[in-house]
Amino acid sequence: MKWRYLKDSAAKISIRSSLILINLLALAVVAVLLIKSKPILMTHPLSRLLFSSSWHPVKGEFGFLPYIVGTIEVTAIAMILSVPMCLLSAIYLSEFAHKRFRELVRLVIDILAGIPSVIYGLCGVIAVVPFVHELGRLLGSPTTGYSLLSGGIILAVMVAPVIISVTMEVLAAVPKEARESALALGATKWETARHVVVKASLHGIIAAIVLGFARAFGETIAVLMVIGNVAKIPVSLFDPAYPLPALIANNYGEMMSIPLYDSALLFASLILLFLVGVFSLGANITLSRLMKRGYYGN
């Protein structure tokens, strides 16, 4: 009899230690990145690192501005392209579409969410880059096709499954009664969707968008394959850019020979971890609160 309880408490201890281990792992990631970025933070003022665009590792100049601007711009393009379509699609699926069709699309979207980013990148190289090349020629701004716009298009496609599936989940959590009362008052289906359902789940929809944003911000391989990787601040959609994740991926192997280079790249990782971590944490907290509250009203 006692043996059972002994086993029970042993299990309790090991189960708890797994939690501690996970927290320690996360702490280790942050700590290592902080320690490793310290040398560059000690020798270069933060404002110069973030707002200078002179990137000459050999001369000891590390200005991250082109990379930061590149990351923000490509993410912004992706969101502008993706968000309206995704929201409209999600509203249609949740409010108008037949249940069977909805389930079918949900299945397809789940599968697409699992497709590796290198495959999206490959499709970008095959299809998007030549398309942007042609488009640039037609519009009179010559481009190789490896550009900000190509990166934005690929990212827009990649974040679509995330935004659509989370938004659908959020919309589905709005109680049926809310819709019924609006319809009973004579509102059309669209008015009900727009003024009742969407309004009630606005926080959740924003969280879905932020999750998509976070995914786009940290995406590496797919973007790297199509964006051209030139460290200049892009002025047009057809210019190449060089986002932070691509910077890390492209230079990591050979950084050891140049002083402070590794520190600079780990500082770049720290920026990514910080921004993406904060965004996705905020979105997740919002979503789990909304799901718990059951959404009603305000």
Added chain:
Amino acid sequence: MRSRRATESLFKALMIISLAVVLTTLAGIIFIILVKGAPALTLSMLIETPKGGYYLGKGGGIANAIVGSLYLSLGASIISILLSLPAAFALQKEYANRHIANFTRLTLDVLWGTPSIVYGAFGFVVMIYFGLRASLLGGIIVLTLLMLPIMVRSMEEVIRMIPLELKEISYALGATKLETTFSVILRQALPGIVTAVLLAFGRGIGDAASILFTAGYTDYIPRSLFDPVASLPLAVFFQIGTPSPEVQERAYASALILLVIILIVCVVSRLLGRRFSKHIVR
């Protein structure tokens, strides 16, 4: 009244157009990979390792990458399961203090959102510190980091869905927490847990950024944990980066292989989920 109707149909049209655009784009991706990959796919792609001059268009295949990818993601899955099963149970209120559980959930959310390139950079620094070179072991460790939050959070979600009454009945019969966990909760949650594992496995096998520096790349199948290892995503990435068109076509074929593996994982996880759920008490 008429304008309201008009708005309704306008937006309905907009929504249908959006959905059509989204779905065709996504279907287009699978279509492109199929059309481009299928002609280049040969049996020797699947079963041979690269021969001399492979990257100049000569013979051989990418068996090294297929096997390497499976080694990497199976290894990482096993470690992740060992860590995440107890953690998923620990997040239930029977085991951990509520504050610790909530804090860990936050940690896991941050880890979930962390871009895989950050894990790659982190893993590489740690490996250098311990004097490890790019190797199977390094790749497995980094992939574990990537898969762990996905697994724990989705397992926890499943476990939380189990009706409270089941646990109460088990406790009322005098079972300990451990006995309840293993014979009631685990059994009930098994289909969901399998799905969670396969979801994480799919993520792991498709990720390129995290193993770019930590697993390395090689033309051989690794014989020990300390050998570098090839992987499918990187095989696609490197082959498309070569100037020769023949090798680029092999990138399409490699992508097709990767896609098929992911689709199989997806389908199997759904089927298993459905099959197990027959035996579940509702």
